[in-house]
Amino acid sequence: MRRRVLLLTTALAAIAVAACSIAIYVVTEDALRAQIAERVERNAAKLAVSSSTQMSPNALGFANDGTGPMRVAMITAAGEFIAQDGSTEPFLTESGQMSTSLQPLVRGETGQVSTEADGFLMCGITAVGGDIVLVAEPESTMAPTMHTLVVWLSALGGLLILLAAAVGAAAAGIGLRPVERLTRATRRVASMGDLTPITVTGKDELAQLAVGFNAMLRALDSSRARQSQLVVDAGAELQAPLTALRTNIELLIAVQAEGGPGLDRATEAALRTDVLDQLDELTGRIHRLVEDAREASPQAMSS
Structure with missing residues (x-):
């Protein structure tokens, strides 16, 4: 009976730790994703305010404020696509077509689009001069933080399970003395x-x-x-x-x-x-x- 009580206590503790760890992981991931989306929108807004029809690829560089590997591009009022580093990902598909989520912005149906596609969080804003500013950041920038979180959660969860097993063994010893x-x-x-x-x-x-x-x-x-x-x-x-x-x-x-x-x-x-x-x-x-x-x-x- 002592063994069964110990196994039950440890199993319940493991389930509780796993549930809490999953909840913390999901909440943290959503919070980081929200931070990336906010940063992308903020930098896109900065570019839209300062943009002009004379903007060059080098002028787009200030949008990358050092907080992540951002991708910056623009579509001029004349329809020319300009990328900061020459990379069309994730704004254009492999066939050279504009990403489906950005097409309403190109067609003039809306003035701003914030979306998620191909592992990137993107934001596009139409500037006053008619230029369209595009900013994106990969979700992979969350990986180091999430990896560190997994390590800490695993260590803390293992410690809590061992502690629960020790408490369960002590409780079983005390509670089962009359049976003994x-x-x-x-x-x-x-x-x-x-x-x-x-x-x-x-x-x-x-x-x-x-x-x-x-x-x-x-x-x-x-x-x-x-x-x-x-x-x-x-x-x-x-x-x-x-x-x-x-x-x-x-x-x-x-x-x-x-x-x-x-x-x-x-x-x-x-x-x-x-x-x-x-x-x-x-x-x-x-x-x-x-x-x-x-x-x-x-x-x-x-x-």
Whole structure:
């Protein structure tokens, strides 16, 4: 039982730690993603405010403020696509078409688009001069922070599980002491016949079980005492008739033996009759003792 309690406690602790770790991981990941999206929108807004039709690729560089590997590009009012580092990812597809999520911005259906595509968080804003400023940052910038978080959560989770196992072992040791006392008592009764009651502490279910066990021990002790008394009573009850019967039988044997003392026929017949009467009396006493034992058995059980 101790092992089962320990395993149950450890399993519950592991489930709780895993659930909390997953929740922390998800919340942290969402928070970091929100920070990246905010940074992308902020830098796109800076470019949109300062943009003009004369903007060159080098002028786009100030959008990358050193907080991450940002991708910056623009679409001029004339429709020319200009990328800061010459890379079209993630704004254009491999076939050279504008990303589907940015097409409403190009068609003039909206003035700003914030979206997530191909592992990038992107923001596009149409400037006053008609230029479209595009800023993107890969979600992979979260990887170092998330890796560090996983390491810390794993270490802390393992520590908490070990702590829960230690607490579970201590609680099982304390909580199962009454059961251990009952186990030792049953072994003592089985091996030594010792019916000494065990100590009862508390008022919980285990304490009530110990009280019931002590009542059983008292019943067994009472039954043992009744059996001992029955043996004593049987010995006292049968001793006198057995002694008289043995004396008369020995006398009959001596009379019938060759060279034994002679008795007249009347005395010998009376002796034989006395032996039969004593046998009947002995038989009656034995029946009476058996009946008394049968009556005492349910009384011992009920007590």
